[in-house]
Amino acid sequence: MDGGGRIHARVVSHTGAEHRRLANKVMEEVLEQANLPFDEISYIIATGYGRMNVPFADRQITELSCHTKGVVSLYPNVRIAIDIGGQDAKGLKISDGKLIDFVMNDKCAAGTGRFLEVIASALGLKVEDLGSISLKSTNKVNISSTCTVFAQQEVISRLSEGAPLEDIVAGLHDAIASRVVKMVKRLKVEPDVVFTGGVAKNVGMVKTMKDNLGCEVSVPEDPLLTGAIGAAILGKEITLKAMAKGEFIPRKERRLEEVTFFK
Amino acid sequence: MAWFMGIDIGSGTSKGVITKDGKPKAYHLLPSGVNYKAVAQKLRQELLAKVDLSPKDISYTVVTGHGAGSIPFGNQQVADIRCCARGINSIFPSVRTVIDIQGMSSQVIRLNEEGQVTNFAVSERCAAGSGRFLEIIANVLRIDLKDIGSLSLRSKHPVAFTTGCAVFGESEAISRVSEGISKEDIVAGAHKALANKISTLLDRVGLEKDCAISGGGGLNTGLIKSVEEKLGIQLLVPPHPQFITALGAAIIAEERQNHQKG
Numbered sequence: 001m002d003g004g005g006r007i008h009a010r011v012v013s014h015t016g017a018e019h020r021r022l023a024n025k026v027m028e029e030v031l032e033q034a035n036l037p038f039d040e041i042s043y044i045i046a047t048g049y050g051r052m053n054v055p056f057a058d059r060q061i062t063e064l065s066c067h068t069k070g071v072v073s074l075y076p077n078v079r080i081a082i083d084i085g086g087q088d089a090k091g092l093k094i095s096d097g098k099l100i101d102f103v104m105n106d107k108c109a110a111g112t113g114r115f116l117e118v119i120a121s122a123l124g125l126k127v128e129d130l131g132s133i134s135l136k137s138t139n140k141v142n143i144s145s146t147c148t149v150f151a152q153q154e155v156i157s158r159l160s161e162g163a164p165l166e167d168i169v170a171g172l173h174d175a176i177a178s179r180v181v182k183m184v185k186r187l188k189v190e191p192d193v194v195f196t197g198g199v200a201k202n203v204g205m206v207k208t209m210k211d212n213l214g215c216e217v218s219v220p221e222d223p224l225l226t227g228a229i230g231a232a233i234l235g236k237e238i239t240l241k242a243m244a245k246g247e248f249i250p251r252k253e254r255r256l257e258e259v260t261f262f263k
Numbered sequence: 264m265a266w267f268m269g270i271d272i273g274s275g276t277s278k279g280v281i282t283k284d285g286k287p288k289a290y291h292l293l294p295s296g297v298n299y300k301a302v303a304q305k306l307r308q309e310l311l312a313k314v315d316l317s318p319k320d321i322s323y324t325v326v327t328g329h330g331a332g333s334i335p336f337g338n339q340q341v342a343d344i345r346c347c348a349r350g351i352n353s354i355f356p357s358v359r360t361v362i363d364i365q366g367m368s369s370q371v372i373r374l375n376e377e378g379q380v381t382n383f384a385v386s387e388r389c390a391a392g393s394g395r396f397l398e399i400i401a402n403v404l405r406i407d408l409k410d411i412g413s414l415s416l417r418s419k420h421p422v423a424f425t426t427g428c429a430v431f432g433e434s435e436a437i438s439r440v441s442e443g444i445s446k447e448d449i450v451a452g453a454h455k456a457l458a459n460k461i462s463t464l465l466d467r468v469g470l471e472k473d474c475a476i477s478g479g480g481g482l483n484t485g486l487i488k489s490v491e492e493k494l495g496i497q498l499l500v501p502p503h504p505q506f507i508t509a510l511g512a513a514i515i516a517e518e519r520q521n522h523q524k525g
Contacts, residue, residue, distance in 0.1 A: 087431065108389070109430035118430060148430045149390035149399070150367070160297065 001232035003240065005073075009033035012224050015050065023054040024256045038254040043235040047227050049087075058251050061234055063227050068092055068099040070230030071194050074220050079190045082209070082217075083226075084180060084199035086113045091184035103183050109148040111179035113199040119172055122152045123165070127202075130169055134204030137170035151175065170204065177208040184213075191215050196223040265322045265520065268310070269346065269512025270303060270337065272330030275366035276479070277302050278509040279310040281321070285353060285514060289313040290506050299330030307336065323520040325512040329367075341515055343508050344372055344383050350511025351475050352378025354501045359471040362461055362490065362498070363507070364480025366394045371464045373471065378511075384467040390429035392460040394479050397486070399429050400453040403436050404446050411450050415485030418451030432456065451485065458489035465494070475499040477507035 046057035088106035200223035291310040326337035368387035386392035481504025
């Protein structure tokens with residue numbers, strides 16, 4: 001992101017087990033895309049679950065702060081942001097661009113994207129295809145198990161009983177949405193509602209979230225990037241503020257070294 | 264000569280017991296599979312063959328368990344919790360609390376001196392609270408389920424599982440393997456995590472001694488140790504812990520028959 005807030009390059013990559021090596025790789029790619037030398041980057045903020053494993057970051061900021069910043073930059077009137085990722089689901093209550101409350105589930109795979117991943121693999125389907133399959137359903141199957149492990153078994157029994165795949169897949173989407181919506185309702189939902197995270201790329205989930213919430217839901221063009229965008233904005237703000245005051249900002253050395261905790 | 268039968272069709276395995284004068288005379292176990300009706304028939308046939316009897320020799324049959332409703336024979340269906348309480352009481356009359364750990368659920372049952380249920384709590388909504396969790400961990404570590412308990416007893420530094428979810432627990436186990444942590448420390452941690460869940464379940468109904476363990480979990484020495492450490496008590500372990508519910512069903516069958524006669 002430049003000083004005017006314009007985004008020049010974006011990279012999304014699978015995390016895997018080695019956060020540090022990945023952070024380097026993502027940085028290399030994004031610099032190449034933007035056609036910039038590493039030295040030119042004024043400030044780097046790392047966020048997310050693996051933010052402590054970004055050796056070259058000047059500062060770490062929690063995903064809640066970055067996420068709020070990113071969503072607000074895209075939707076200034078946002079009141080509720082719902083983020084469903086591969087290992088957690090969060091609801092953020094935002095007022096005047098500030099985070100005022102949040103709810104989160106990172107304890108149970110049901111109600112996160114992980115639920116869909118596990119069951120897609122049991123059904124031999126790609127996660128990317130689930131959304132469009134679910135939209136074909138005319139009579140969704142109710143999934144009674146809460147637990148991902150038990151739901152996987154339930155899905156296989158429904159299939160063997162002859163229930164159509166699209167009705168089962170639609171039922172799975174509904175199961176996650178109802179769990180997440182139940183949690184987010186603790187924040188008193190009011191529009192505008194923005195939906196982000198990897199699961200927001202799923203058209204079936206967007207539809208069932210709207211149905212379960214009973215209101216419109218906006219999804220950014222790149223729903224996986226809101227946290228990173230927020231981090232870049234915070235970095236820009238920190239830098240511009242320091243420059244205005246004429247202060248020196250301490251920075252990490254701009255070096256991409258192969259650090260890994262696997263020797 | 265009156266013989267009685269108890270059939271317990273569980274989600275994973277189906278168990279049958281034949282009793283005479285309140286004592287077990289034959290045990291039989293089969294995987295439940297998907298067709299409960301077929302497995303119940305096969306189980307009865309093979310169980311009868313063990314004591315050289317035919318169906319007409321059985322005076323009364325009680326059926327129980329997850330698949331009890333699909334069994335095409337049997338004089339009566341009784342809830343598995345009642346059967347489990349009656350079964351443990353026939354072996355250990357002093358038991359007032361039984362922890363029953365099965366493949367898809369766990370239950371804690373409080374009972375009186377006559378083997379009647381006074382209170383219970385069931386964990387069936389979450390795989391992390393049942394034997395299923397250990398199955399998942401055994402599978403990801405490529406260990407035979409029957410070895411997981413003895414392996415865990417060799418652990419010196421059990422890892423702490425930060426999650427209470429079987430799916431996330433599986434990922435945690437994989438991460439620990441990639442960090443070079445030994446399988447015994449990982450499985451010992453998994454046993455501790457399950458013991459914690461059992462302890463939470465016990466908090467809902469209270470613990471009164473003596474306390475016994477039943478179900479497939481009663482075959483796992485590592486789990487018994489973890490639960491004992493967590494609760495700070497000694498558990499009574501019956502012979503054939505998987506058959507306690509089926510045994511209780513057979514004993515209830517006997518009592519029903521005597522009651523009808525009397």
